[in-house]
Amino acid sequence: MQIIQKKEFNELLLAWYHREKRDLPWRHTSNPYYIWISEVMLQQTRVDTVIPYYERFISSFPTMECLADAEEEHVLKHWEGLGYYSRVRNLQAGVKEVVENYGSVIPQTRSEILNLKGIGPYTAGAVLSIAYGVPEHAVDGNVMRVFSRLFLIEEDIALPKTKKIFEQRVMEVIDETDPSSFNQAIMELGATICTPKPRCLLCPVREFCDAFEEGVQESLPIKTKKMKKKVVSIHSFAIQEPGGQWLLRKRPSGGLLGDFWEFPQIETANQDTIQQEMKDNTGLILDLNEEYVHFKHVFSHVTWEVTGHFAILQDASPLPEGYRFFSEEELRAIPQSKPMSKILAALGKYFF
DNA sequence: AAAACGTGGGC
DNA sequence: TGCCCAAGTTT
Numbered sequence: 358m359q360i361i362q363k364k365e366f367n368e369l370l371l372a373w374y375h376r377e378k379r380d381l382p383w384r385h386t387s388n389p390y391y392i393w394i395s396e397v398m399l400q401q402t403r404v405d406t407v408i409p410y411y412e413r414f415i416s417s418f419p420t421m422e423c424l425a426d427a428e429e430e431h432v433l434k435h436w437e438g439l440g441y442y443s444r445v446r447n448l449q450a451g452v453k454e455v456v457e458n459y460g461s462v463i464p465q466t467r468s469e470i471l472n473l474k475g476i477g478p479y480t481a482g483a484v485l486s487i488a489y490g491v492p493e494h495a496v497d498g499n500v501m502r503v504f505s506r507l508f509l510i511e512e513d514i515a516l517p518k519t520k521k522i523f524e525q526r527v528m529e530v531i532d533e534t535d536p537s538s539f540n541q542a543i544m545e546l547g548a549t550i551c552t553p554k555p556r557c558l559l560c561p562v563r564e565f566c567d568a569f570e571e572g573v574q575e576s577l578p579i580k581t582k583k584m585k586k587k588v589v590s591i592h593s594f595a596i597q598e599p600g601g602q603w604l605l606r607k608r609p610s611g612g613l614l615g616d617f618w619e620f621p622q623i624e625t626a627n628q629d630t631i632q633q634e635m636k637d638n639t640g641l642i643l644d645l646n647e648e649y650v651h652f653k654h655v656f657s658h659v660t661w662e663v664t665g666h667f668a669i670l671q672d673a674s675p676l677p678e679g680y681r682f683f684s685e686e687e688l689r690a691i692p693q694s695k696p697m698s699k700i701l702a703a704l705g706k707y708f709f
Numbered sequence: 710a711a712a713a714c715g716t717g718g719g720c
Numbered sequence: 721t722g723c724c725c726a727a728g729t730t731t
Contacts, residue, residue: 399727406717406726440715443730477729497727517710544727553725583724584712613714655722657714695716 366565367532367539373561374542379404379549382411384541389463389488390421390452396483397448397475401441404548410439424449425456433692442614442692447475465489478520486536494527495540496520499547505578506551506568515582588660591696592631593622594643594668595704602682604670613656614694620665621680639680642671650703654696665700685709 378384381404383395394414398407414435418424424432429449436445451473455463463484464470470481482495494500501514501523508526512519532539550560555574557563568574596604605618621641623634635641650665683691685708693701701709 396727401714401726401728402716403718403726438716440717441728443714444728447729475729479728483727495727498725499727541727548727582711615714655716657716658712659714 362565363530366530366562369561369565370542370546371532371535371538374538374545377549378541378545382408387488389484391415392488393451393463393476393480393484394448396480396487397444398439400444400480402439406439410435421452421456421461425453430692434690437692438695438698442617444475450474451476463488465491467493478524483540486540488537490535490537492528492531492533492536494524494531495544496523496527497544499544499551500527500540502553502578503543503547503551506555506574507562507566509567509571509573509577511577511579513581514578515580584658586655586657586659588662589624590626591622591624591661591663593620593663593665593700594635594645595620595649595665595700596643596668596670597708598670598682602684603688604676604680605683605688606677607679613659614696617694617697618683618691619694619697620700639677640672640674641677644669644671649707650700652699654699661696663696663700665703 383391386392395407395411398411398414417435418427418432427449429446432445432449433442436442439445454473455461464473465485467481467485470476470484471478476484479495479497482493483497485491485493486495498514501520504510504523504526505512505514510522510526512522514520527540527543546560546562550556557566557569557574560566560569563569566574568577594604598604604621606621608614608617608619610616621635621639623631623638625631625634627634632643632645635643646667646669648664648666650663652663654661654663688701
């Protein structure tokens with residue numbers, strides 16, 4: 358597409374967008390805080406998945422002050438099952454910054470908003486354009502797919518430096534009169550028409566598409582680097598006190614499922630030494646009973662093969678740091694990762 | 710620059 | 721089933 362055709366392109370694109378756009382909850386608000394929440398939830402996450410979380414979240418935390426003042430565990434409970442939990446911790450931290458340092462008004466320049474926790478180049482542009490009408494690029498996976506085809510860009514979109522090419526191109530084409538609709542329209546096009554398997558016959562801007570003209574739309578964008586994920590064996594132990602309480606431990610901060618509570622577990626390849634390893638690592642001496650569950654859980658970069666054992670705690674010595682007993686009621690009240698909820702579901706057949 | 714970071718849906 | 725993908729950010 359030639360830059361000279363920008364006006365015609367935007368007329369067709371925006372007319373299509375206003376005609377065909379999906380009716381989504383965050384398109385009914387102009388509250389920048391709500392736009393921010395929706396953008397964070399939508400990071401690497403499908404629209405259909407996000408909708409119920411979004412509704413519940415803004416209902417429970419209707420203002421930035423509400424979110425800033427909330428207990429982190431309460432906030433996490435609203436994110437339970439959505440994944441990438443650092444997103445919501447960063448969101449709350451960012452909101453606290455805005456409440457404390459900006460008088461509860463989200464800053465309206467790229468350099469300022471980029472300093473907020475959890476706001477990167479994409480979310481900065483999305484909030485600025487959608488909430489404030491600022492003509493800023495918001496380049497996500499959709500935009501790179503759509504633009505790689507429109508302009509026949511064959512750079513590898515897996516490389517970080519490639520994004521600059523797209524950001525620059527967006528700034529050349531963006532509609533200055535309605536940057537919000539422009540950015541959303543490109544993403545909407547990528548989500549519904551210019552999909553990995555494109556439906557070009559439905560595309561409102563097909564006539565501007567260099568890849569369509571060349572017949573190479575199916576092979577764009579170019580994306581390399583797909584790494585095989587590690588598989589690790591996890592042995593998890595369901596340990597119940599005579600009083601009925603369950604022993605859990607808090608996962609280390611910062612890493613996978615950081616700070617989430619889980620049943621005590623070890624990562625090992627060796628079935629025969631798990632008791633010894635538990636003793637070496639935690640000091641807990643266990644008698645193992647039957648295995649009550651087996652499942653595989655696939656994360657983004659690692660796969661857990663989980664075996665759940667019933668176990669008895671032999672030693673009455675003090676619990677290690679980060680370990681404590683939970684009643685069934687307390688168990689339900691804390692945020693649960695997916696692997697945790699799978700284990701609980703299996704235990705439920707015996708106990709709950 | 711590359712790896713870590715969750716989960717669910719589609720083919 | 722297994723791999724790719726989905727409105728990315730942080731380290």
